[in-house]
Amino acid sequence: MRPEKKSQTMKPLTAANKLGVYLPAAPEEFRSAPISFAQLEALRNDPPGWLTELRRTGPFPRDVLARKLGVSNAGLVRARVSETLTAEEIGALLADPPEWLLRERANYAAVRAENARIEAKEAERRAATNRPAKNRG
Incomplete structure (x- = not known):
């Protein structure tokens, strides 16, 4: 049996850059943990309220x-x-x-x-x- 493949993750700063938001303005749970590519896609496809608001009003990177x-x-x-x-x-x-x-x-x-x-x-x-x-x- 093969060991289970780990999902690749990125630093919160990288994910924030890919989402076009200013990291310090993001919620603590986003800033404090690595983000998987699947999580990033989920954020892109169905953005939560905080992400929609940040993209609309800023502050902007x-x-x-x-x-x-x-x-x-x-x-x-x-x-x-x-x-x-x-x-x-x-x-x-x-x-x-x-x-x-x-x-x-x-x-x-x-x-x-x-x-x-x-x-x-x-x-x-x-x-x-x-x-x-x-x-x-």
Whole structure:
């Protein structure tokens, strides 16, 4: 007989990252024990009230905060935004954006546009490389 296979688990921080929530705001029972992949799937498929509420109102982890503000994680660092923010605080920032937010959003948009330009150029180069030679005759 084979020994029973143990279910793989992850640290609560990893599970919180995969769920897009700020770990310190999660309930103690979530923060204190390893999470199995089956438990993670169950949380994704049928989120409990606390998870739904955290996803809706925050506080949000840095990557979610950056996405909601339309800036990069580095932009948050440059602006010295180190605390987590709630949906209400994010709404207030977006309603009356400070100078740093306008600057970082413009910078982020420029970087994304440049990345798209490079990607399109690379796709064009790949397509040209893969074209069959024209029959010259």
